[in-house]
Amino acid sequence: MPLKRTAxxxxxxxxxxxxxxxxxxxxxxxxGGDLGAFLDGVxxxxxxxxxxxxxVDEALAGAQIDNKVLSRDRGQSVFRQTFLEFSKRVVSQAxxxxxxxxxxxxxxxxxxxxxxxxxxxxxxxxFWGLETDFGAVQGDFNTRNALVSLAHDCRRPxxxxxxxxxxxxxxxxxxxxxxxxxxxxxxxxGMVQMQPRDIITFGTDGDGDxxxxxxxxxxxxxxxxxxxxxxxxxxxxxxxxxxxTIPQTLPFEKSGIGGPPTAAEWFAxxxxxxxxxxxxxxxxxxxxxPQGRLGPAFLAYPNFGIYLEWNKSFVYTTSAAYFATRLxxxxxxxxxxxxxxxxxxxxxxxxxxxxxxxxxVGDIDGILGGGTRIAIQQExxxxxxxxxxxxxxxxxxxx
Numbered sequence: 001m002p003l004k005r006t007a008x009x010x011x012x013x014x015x016x017x018x019x020x021x022x023x024x025x026x027x028x029x030x031x032g033g034d035l036g037a038f039l040d041g042v043x044x045x046x047x048x049x050x051x052x053x054x055x056v057d058e059a060l061a062g063a064q065i066d067n068k069v070l071s072r073d074r075g076q077s078v079f080r081q082t083f084l085e086f087s088k089r090v091v092s093q094a095x096x097x098x099x100x101x102x103x104x105x106x107x108x109x110x111x112x113x114x115x116x117x118x119x120x121x122x123x124x125x126x127f128w129g130l131e132t133d134f135g136a137v138q139g140d141f142n143t144r145n146a147l148v149s150l151a152h153d154c155r156r157p158x159x160x161x162x163x164x165x166x167x168x169x170x171x172x173x174x175x176x177x178x179x180x181x182x183x184x185x186x187x188x189x190g191m192v193q194m195q196p197r198d199i200i201t202f203g204t205d206g207d208g209d210x211x212x213x214x215x216x217x218x219x220x221x222x223x224x225x226x227x228x229x230x231x232x233x234x235x236x237x238x239x240x241x242x243x244x245t246i247p248q249t250l251p252f253e254k255s256g257i258g259g260p261p262t263a264a265e266w267f268a269x270x271x272x273x274x275x276x277x278x279x280x281x282x283x284x285x286x287x288x289x290p291q292g293r294l295g296p297a298f299l300a301y302p303n304f305g306i307y308l309e310w311n312k313s314f315v316y317t318t319s320a321a322y323f324a325t326r327l328x329x330x331x332x333x334x335x336x337x338x339x340x341x342x343x344x345x346x347x348x349x350x351x352x353x354x355x356x357x358x359x360x361v362g363d364i365d366g367i368l369g370g371g372t373r374i375a376i377q378q379e380x381x382x383x384x385x386x387x388x389x390x391x392x393x394x395x396x397x398x399x
């Protein structure tokens with residue numbers, strides 16, 4: 001169902017009310033317990049947020065706990081694919097062809113998105129393609145029941161209660177249907193999978209019908225995604241990712257996200273952009289090596305940060321940013337010949353060793369995340385190995 005455009009003043013009042021209602025939820029909507037009592041508390045919170053009682057009753061009538069949602073929440077698949085494996089699968093020729101056609105077919109809307117929000121077409125289109133395959137796979141979970149289940153559950157209630165209240169507001173305005181609106185298991189709706197609060201805040205009418213419909217209107221999707229990406233911190237006219245070639249004499253301990261030198265400093269060390277463009281030398285740039293110094297290499301500019309805001313998975317974000325560069329005309333990356341990585345059990349063993357050495361690697365989950373990469377670099381440096389952050393059997397053996 002479409003989301004009506006909200007006037008700026010009314011929107012500010014609505015968001016303020018939802019935030020106040022979320023605070024009220026701390027005392028009136030405890031997680032767990034009897035579902036009926038929980039929904040009574042949700043009703044009070046929604047009314048406090050400005051929704052009419054009858055509309056709340058209509059939105060919550062028939063609400064149920066969806067155990068499949070809870071199962072998904074507790075059993076989220078562990079992301080162990082390498083960058084080469086994942087990016088090869090998701091940045092397919094078919095997706096590139098469809099993405100380029102979308103950019104051509106909606107040229108005027110993309111031009112407006114860049115004019116109004118500073119976000120170029122390839123960046124928006126890459127998220128559109130990766131999130132739902134351009135709308136083909138939007139999820140079939142009942143959104144109302146998914147949010148009720150997650151807000152009632154005691155694992156992350158403070159995250160999902162505000163989303164449930166926002167969805168009730170959408171239903172009250174006739175912009176969603178509690179029985180038929182569907183999406184992802186965590187309550188995301190539409191072609192770029194946005195939560196109800198974000199839809200209310202950033203939803204933009206792109207096709208001129210006075211509504212925002214992220215499930216069906218591609219022009220609405222383009223402008224809404226552009227506005228949301230701008231909110232995440234995208235800077236107009238700046239790059240996000242640039243493939244480079246690197247010498248093997250680099251100070252690899254300086255690679256990775258965090259405290260990077262400028263692109264010009266990397267160029268001076270022998271890092272060379274494959275596209276030959278060195279005009280962004282004054283920008284800060286992190287050298288990222290998804291599979292170590294022998295695999296693909298990229299300079300990540302400040303705009304790369306919006307990908308990490310969208311999704312915390314390093315492999316996903318790097319693939320999404322790479323997809324956008326391909327849509328922007330970049331060549332396919334050089335695969336290189338990266339050293340063999342670790343299996344899930346081997347990675348857990350490595351994380352256990354790193355934790356015993358005093359490193360903060362987070363959960364022992366078998367995932368090569370940011371904390372584990374930093375710890376690996378520090379231990380590689382101690383052992384006299386190139387500190388590229390890539391986990392290998394050699395490193396595990398030496399530790």
